Amino acid sequence: MRNIVVVEDDQNIRDLLVYALNNNGYRGFGYPGYESFFANIKEVNPSLILLDLMLDGKDGYQILKELRESEDYKDIPVIIITAKDNEFDKVKGLDMGADDYITKPFGVLETISRIKALLRRVPQNDTSVSVIDYEGVLIDYKKRKVFVEGEEIILTYKEFEMLYYLMENKNIVISRNKLMEQVWGFDYAGETRTIDVHVRTLRQKLGKKGKLIKTVRNVGYKLGE
Incomplete structure (x- = not known):
């Protein structure tokens, strides 16, 4: 599970983001500013940082x-988290090495x-296991390869992501619903029936080895016993 840090001096916003992260498959950690952030x-060992630029004391630019x-x-x-329509903050933050921005509200x-x-496209320094070998099925996340009893099989992007998450x-x-969130993300507008189709293929x-993926009636799926 990936750790996401929120550096935000507004406690209500910080608590809201940490709560949302903890309920969407991440571990959320919140800090009000420079000192507490670097102390922890x-x-x-965060996989990603949400960083407010306008902090008390040393600001987000100094942290970045x-x-x-x-x-x-x-x-x-x-x-980076910036004030609404403040183009200067966005440009300066991106020029200093930020990967993306969101604006308040x-x-x-x-x-x-x-x-x-962002986590899909940026290499991570997290503790996720790159290679998983289970009951004759081996998946190498970094190389994007899957082997069944030593023979490589070709999967689509979504099939690969689904298999890795299950393993x-x-x-x-x-x-x-959890598979939909993890594999397709919130921007996907399809129905959960899509999950059943991908599991079948x-x-x-x-x-x-397909029998390793078991259907749990009225709930979803699991891989293993």
């Missing part, structure tokens, strides 16, 4: 500058969707 960054100058933290994705679902999109959470029942491609 090593322990938390120190992150990008650090050998340990320079590659952590950063989404913002929608929580859009923010979660942007986080997912990463083996023996845990995953609801259709995924089982076919896995051959006899």
Whole structure:
């Protein structure tokens, strides 16, 4: 599970974002400013940072500058939080190395969707397992390869993401809605029936190992016993 840090001095906004993160498959951590953030960054080891620029004391620009100058933290994705329609803040933040921005006021679902999109395209310094081998099925996330009893099989992007998520959470029942959120994101407007179609084709491609993916009636799916 990925750790996401929120650096925001408005407690109501900070608590709202942390709550949303904790309910969408992440571990959320909130800090009001520079000192508390850097006091905990090593322990938390964030996969992504939501950073308000207008902080009391040392502002978000100083935090962003120190992150990008650090050998340990320079590659952590950063989404800056800016005032509405303040183009100067957006441009300056992006020029300093931010990966994306959201403007206040913002929608929580859009923010979660942007986080997912950024984590999909930016290399992570998180603790997720890259290679998982289970009951003759091996998946290598970094190389985007899947092997069944030593033979490589070809999956679509969504089939691959779904299989990896199921294997990463083996023996845990995953609801259709959760699969939709994790694999398609909030910006996907389809129905959960799409999940059933992809599971069916995924089982076919896995051959006899397709039976590892079990249907849990009225809930969703799980991989394993």
